[in-house]
Amino acid sequence: MPLIKNNQIIDNIWTYVPDDAPLGDESHIILGLERFLAERLQQRSSNKALGVRLAPADDPEKLRPYLDELDLIEVDFPKYADGRGFSQAQLLRRRYAYTGELRAVGEVLRDQILYMHRSGFDTFSTTRADLSDVMAALDEFSLSYQKAADIREAVFGIRQKR
Amino acid sequence: MYRYDEFDAALVNERVSQFRGQVARRIEGSLPEDEFKPLRLQNGVYLQMHAYMLRVAIPYGQLGSAQLRRLAEISEKYDRGYGHFTTRQNIQFNWVELKDIPDVLQDLADVEMHAIQTSGNCIRNVTSDHFAGATADELMDPRPWCEIIRQWSTFHPEFAFLPRKFKIAVTAAAHDRAAIRVHDIGLHMKQQDGTTGFEVHVGGGQGRTPVIAAKVNDFVPESEILDYLEAVMRVYNRFGRRDNKYKARIKILVSETGAEEFSRLVDAEYAAQSAHEKIDLPGDEIERITAYFKGPKLPTRPLESTAFNDARVADPDFDEWAAVNLHPHKQAGYTSVTVSLKPIGGLAGDATTDQMMVIADLAEAFGHDDIRVSHAQNIVLPHIAIDDLHAIYQQLQRAGLATANESLITDMIVCPGLDYCNLANARSIPVGQDIQKVFADPAYQRDIGKLHINISGCINACGHHHVGHIGILGVDRKGQEFYQISLGGRADEKAAIGEIAGKALSQEEIPAAIKQIIETYRSHRTSKDERFIDTLERIGHAPFKEAIYAAD
Numbered sequence: 244m245p246l247i248k249n250n251q252i253i254d255n256i257w258t259y260v261p262d263d264a265p266l267g268d269e270s271h272i273i274l275g276l277e278r279f280l281a282e283r284l285q286q287r288s289s290n291k292a293l294g295v296r297l298a299p300a301d302d303p304e305k306l307r308p309y310l311d312e313l314d315l316i317e318v319d320f321p322k323y324a325d326g327r328g329f330s331q332a333q334l335l336r337r338r339y340a341y342t343g344e345l346r347a348v349g350e351v352l353r354d355q356i357l358y359m360h361r362s363g364f365d366t367f368s369t370t371r372a373d374l375s376d377v378m379a380a381l382d383e384f385s386l387s388y389q390k391a392a393d394i395r396e397a398v399f400g401i402r403q404k405r
Numbered sequence: 406m407y408r409y410d411e412f413d414a415a416l417v418n419e420r421v422s423q424f425r426g427q428v429a430r431r432i433e434g435s436l437p438e439d440e441f442k443p444l445r446l447q448n449g450v451y452l453q454m455h456a457y458m459l460r461v462a463i464p465y466g467q468l469g470s471a472q473l474r475r476l477a478e479i480s481e482k483y484d485r486g487y488g489h490f491t492t493r494q495n496i497q498f499n500w501v502e503l504k505d506i507p508d509v510l511q512d513l514a515d516v517e518m519h520a521i522q523t524s525g526n527c528i529r530n531v532t533s534d535h536f537a538g539a540t541a542d543e544l545m546d547p548r549p550w551c552e553i554i555r556q557w558s559t560f561h562p563e564f565a566f567l568p569r570k571f572k573i574a575v576t577a578a579a580h581d582r583a584a585i586r587v588h589d590i591g592l593h594m595k596q597q598d599g600t601t602g603f604e605v606h607v608g609g610g611q612g613r614t615p616v617i618a619a620k621v622n623d624f625v626p627e628s629e630i631l632d633y634l635e636a637v638m639r640v641y642n643r644f645g646r647r648d649n650k651y652k653a654r655i656k657i658l659v660s661e662t663g664a665e666e667f668s669r670l671v672d673a674e675y676a677a678q679s680a681h682e683k684i685d686l687p688g689d690e691i692e693r694i695t696a697y698f699k700g701p702k703l704p705t706r707p708l709e710s711t712a713f714n715d716a717r718v719a720d721p722d723f724d725e726w727a728a729v730n731l732h733p734h735k736q737a738g739y740t741s742v743t744v745s746l747k748p749i750g751g752l753a754g755d756a757t758t759d760q761m762m763v764i765a766d767l768a769e770a771f772g773h774d775d776i777r778v779s780h781a782q783n784i785v786l787p788h789i790a791i792d793d794l795h796a797i798y799q800q801l802q803r804a805g806l807a808t809a810n811e812s813l814i815t816d817m818i819v820c821p822g823l824d825y826c827n828l829a830n831a832r833s834i835p836v837g838q839d840i841q842k843v844f845a846d847p848a849y850q851r852d853i854g855k856l857h858i859n860i861s862g863c864i865n866a867c868g869h870h871h872v873g874h875i876g877i878l879g880v881d882r883k884g885q886e887f888y889q890i891s892l893g894g895r896a897d898e899k900a901a902i903g904e905i906a907g908k909a910l911s912q913e914e915i916p917a918a919i920k921q922i923i924e925t926y927r928s929h930r931t932s933k934d935e936r937f938i939d940t941l942e943r944i945g946h947a948p949f950k951e952a953i954y955a956a957d
C-alpha cells in the first residue's frame with residue numbers, strides 16, 4: 244500500500260501486530276493502545292522501536308506521558324465516515340504537542356486528505372490516491388477560515404494584517 | 406448585508422473547482438458513488454428517486470436582489486421553473502443534472518453564493534430570525550455572529566465527518582422566531598454587565614425523537630463563543646453515537662449522558678484548551694463584519710401615512726393583507742412585509758421563476774435590496790416604507806403573492822409527503838390543502854388569529870409537526886394512510902413538544918377534526934386577544950380531545 248509523507252512516497256518499515264498475534268522479530272512494531280500501555284516497558288528493553296495504532300474510540304490522552312518515546316502514531320479510519328480520528332489528531336498535535344509521525348490508515352480517501360493534513364497528519368497510507376492525487380488535494384484551497392494543526396493562519400487574522 | 410472580500414471569494418471559487426474535479430472523476434468512473442456521496446452531500450447535492458436535487462445555502466436567510474434573480478435564472482434553466490424554499494431558510498432545485506452542477510455552483514459563486522455544507526454530517530447553514538436587523542423587539546442584530554459562525558464552520562477540518570448533521574440557530578429577540586430550542590445548538594444573544602454574549606442551548610431536535618434543548622450555559626461572552634462551540638463540537642465528534650443512525654444526533658448524547666454531565670464534559674474540554682488552540686478572533690474583525698449589517702439609512706418618515714390609510718379604506722383586500730402580513734419595524738414609518746408562499750391550495754414554500762423576479766424587483770425598488778427567507782418558508786422584505794405598501798401589494802397581487810395569512814391557520818409548514826418523498830407514510834400536501842379550504846375565508850382566519858399547523862408525512866418530521874400548535878403526522882395503518890393529531894407544540898421561547906390527542910384519523914376526517922379544535926378554542930377563549938396556544942395552556946387539552954372524538 245503506497246505510503247505518502249511530505250509529498251514523497253516512502254517505504255514502510257513498520258509492522259502492525261494485531262492484539263492477539265505474537266510479536267515477531269521485526270525491528271519496528273505498531274501495537275494497539277491497550278497493548279502498548281501494558282507491554283511498553285517490556286518491549287523497550289528488547290530494543291524494538293514502538294509505534295501505536297489508535298482505534299476511533301481510543302482516548303489519545305492516555306499516550307500523553309509517552310509521546311517522547313514514540314516515533315509513530317497511526318490513527319485508524321476503519322470507515323471513512325467515522326471522523327473521530329480528526330479530533331484525535333488535533334489533540335495529539337495541538338494540545339499534547341506530539342511531533343513524531345502521525346499516519347492516517349484504513350479508509351483514507353483522496354478527498355479527505357486535505358482535512359487530515361490540516362488536522363495534523365503528515366503521512367497517508369492509502370490505496371485510493373497516488374502521489375499526484377495527494378499533492379493536488381493538498382493544493383485545492385489557498386486559505387482557511389480556521390487555525391488548525393498545519394501552519395496556515397486563519398482568514399480572520401490575515402484580514403487584520405492587511 | 407455581508408459582502409465577500411477577496412478571501413471569501415477565493416474560497417468559494419476554489420470550492421467550485423474542487424467539486425468540478427470530483428464530478429469529473431465520478432462521471433469518468435474513478436470515484437465510486439459510495440465515496441462520492443459525502444462529497445456531493447457537502448455541496449448540497451442529493452440523489453433522489455429520479456434525479457439530483459441541489460440545495461443552495463442562503464446564510465441566515467438573507468439575500469440581495471441580484472442573488473434572488475440568479476436563483477430565479479437557475480430555476481428556469483435547470484429546474485422546471487420553480488424554486489422550493491425550505492424550513493432552514495435555504496432553497497432547493499430539482500431535476501438538476503450532475504454534469505451541470507459545477508456550472509450552477511459557478512453561477513452562484515459569481516453572486517457570492519454557494520451550496521457548501523447544506524447537507525451531509527457536518528455543520529449546516531446557520532439560521533436566524535428573519536426580521537433580524539429590522540424588528541423592534543431585538544436586543545441587537547444576530548446576523549454578524551451568524552456570519553462569523555458561518556466562516557468558522559466552513560471547511561472546518563475537524564468537523565466534516567460528524568456522527569450526524571449539525572444545525573445551529575441564533576436569535577437576539579425576546580420572541581424566538583428562529584426555533585433555537587429545537588436545534589443542535591441554539592444561541593440566544595444577551596447582554597451582561599455591558600458585555601455581549603450567548604445563552605447556549607444544546608441537544609434540541611425533531612425527527613423520531615423530539616427533544617427540547619438543554620440550557621448548558623447561561624452566558625458565554627462573545628470573545629469566547631467560538632472556542633466554546635469548538636469544545637461542544639469536539640465532545641460531540643468524539644463521544645456522539647455512531648452505531649445507529651437514529652441515535653447519532655447530539656440530542657441523544659445529551660440525553661444519554663445527562664445534560665449536567667454533558668456540560669461538565671464541555672467545560673472540561675473548554676478548560677483544557679491551551680492558549681495557542683484558541684481561535685482568538687480579533688476584535689477588529691468582529692467590528693468589520695458587524696459593519697456590513699448596519700442596515701440601510703432609512704429617511705425619517707412620519708409615524709402615520711395618509712396614503713396608506715386611504716388605500717386601506719379604498720381597497721378592502723389590501724386592508725386585510727396589511728392587517729396580517731406586516732411586522733413592526735424598529736423605525737417609525739417603516740414595516741417588515743411578509744410575502745406569503747402559502748396560497749390556498751398551493752405548495753408551501755414554492756415560488757416560480759417569475760415570482761422570484763417580481764420579489765427581486767420589489768426589493769430593489771422599495772426594499773433597499775434586502776430579502777429574507779423565513780423559517781416558515783415565506784419571503785420577507787424587512788425595510789419597507791409604509792407609504793409604499795399599496796404599490797407593493799398591487800404588484801404582489803398580480804404575481805399571486807398577496808395571500809394574507811402570515812402566521813395564521815393557513816400559513817402551514819407542510820412537508821412534501823408521499824407525493825414527492827419516498828420515505829413518506831402518507832400524503833401531506835392534500836391534507837394541508839383540505840384544511841386550507843376550510844379556513845380560506847380571510848375574515849375567519851383573522852378571527853382565529855395566530856396559530857401554527859405543521860404537517861409531516863412520516864416520523865422524520867420535516868414538517869415540524871412536533872412543534873406545531875396543532876401537529877399532524879402521517880402514519881401507516883395496515884397499508885392505509887392515517888393521521889395523528891398532536892396539540893400544544895411550539896418552537897418559540899416556550900418551546901414544547903406537542904402531545905398526541907388520541908387515535909389516528911383518516912384523511913377525510915382531518916378537516917372536520919381541525920374545525921372542531923378551532924371552534925372549541927373560539928368558544929373558550931377569554932377574548933380575541935387570547936391566542937389558541939394560550940387558551941390551550943389555560944384550559945388544558947381535555948376539551949379539545951373531546952371535541953375531536955365527540956363523533957365516535
Ligand code: SF4
Nearest residue numbers: 820826829862863867
Ligand atoms: S417528514 Fe417524512 S414524508 Fe415528509 S419530507 Fe420528511 S421524510 Fe419525507
